[in-house]
Amino acid sequence: MALSDADRTPGTRHPRAERVHRDVVSFVRRSSRMNTSQQRNWDAWHDRYVVEVPRGERHTSVHPDAAIDWVAEFGRERPLVVEIGSGTGDSLVPMAAARPDHDVVAFEVFQPAVASTIGRLGREGVDNVRIVLGDAVEGLTYLFAPGSVSEIWVFFPDPWHKTRHHKRRLVSDEFAALAHRVVAPGGVLRLATDWDDYAEWMREVLDAAPGWANVGDAGDGWATRFPDRPLTKYEQRGLDADRRVRDLAYRRLP
Numbered sequence: 001m002a003l004s005d006a007d008r009t010p011g012t013r014h015p016r017a018e019r020v021h022r023d024v025v026s027f028v029r030r031s032s033r034m035n036t037s038q039q040r041n042w043d044a045w046h047d048r049y050v051v052e053v054p055r056g057e058r059h060t061s062v063h064p065d066a067a068i069d070w071v072a073e074f075g076r077e078r079p080l081v082v083e084i085g086s087g088t089g090d091s092l093v094p095m096a097a098a099r100p101d102h103d104v105v106a107f108e109v110f111q112p113a114v115a116s117t118i119g120r121l122g123r124e125g126v127d128n129v130r131i132v133l134g135d136a137v138e139g140l141t142y143l144f145a146p147g148s149v150s151e152i153w154v155f156f157p158d159p160w161h162k163t164r165h166h167k168r169r170l171v172s173d174e175f176a177a178l179a180h181r182v183v184a185p186g187g188v189l190r191l192a193t194d195w196d197d198y199a200e201w202m203r204e205v206l207d208a209a210p211g212w213a214n215v216g217d218a219g220d221g222w223a224t225r226f227p228d229r230p231l232t233k234y235e236q237r238g239l240d241a242d243r244r245v246r247d248l249a250y251r252r253l254p
């Protein structure tokens, strides 16, 4: 969606994007060392797929004054999908390839995983994807105008099992409000997890979140598996351990 001058002037943040203070984040800080093939991918495909953003305090932060014109990035205007935590692109690459009439912006904080993803995108010639190496919460807050996103995908987010770590879970009241701000009325938030307690947590948070309607079509508030969501290694790991995989779908109310 094109941003009008009223929405934004270059170098300024989107209206109503409150600054977020992120001491507690949903990811583990890991080494960003890449192996030889990831480094090769990075060098070959970085310019085509990775969108550099001004940083805040951490190498994964997005500066509050950052602004991206997604129409200019993609060279066209199509419905925008955002994937949070794309990992090595196991869902992202085939799902974007299956949607040539959509553009997909993925956020991932782990550079070696981004390098693997862009290598695969490049080799498979998928062009409707851009990746931000950074925190999706800050990215969603600062890089998207209100109502500019048609779908958000959150597949197998880190479960943060221990009670004292629950505050690190991506899905929270604040996240529901943030997603509500950027998703257009009628747009959809899709999630999947193989951890029962996180699935129940998601239901509790999102069923109660203002402005979202549970549109899970399995009859009991859960959703049937999102069509063409591929089996990823995280999902396989869950199935191998006899865990149940839950899909969820919420529609943004007008």
Ligand SMILES: C[S@@+](CC[C@H](N)C(=O)[O-])C[C@H]1O[C@@H](n2cnc3c(N)ncnc32)[C@H](O)[C@@H]1O
Pocket: 026, 027, 028, 084, 085, 086, 087, 088, 089, 090, 091, 107, 108, 109, 110, 113, 134, 135, 136, 137, 154, 155, 156, 157, 158, 170, 232, 233, 234, 235
């Ligand atoms: C368990 S993995 C799942 C990866 C992928 N969705 C899949 O199903 O194969 C979760 C990923 O989310 C990333 N992540 C967690 N919080 C994030 C955030 N706030 N912004 C961007 N990436 C995040 C992690 O680095 C990790 O790669």
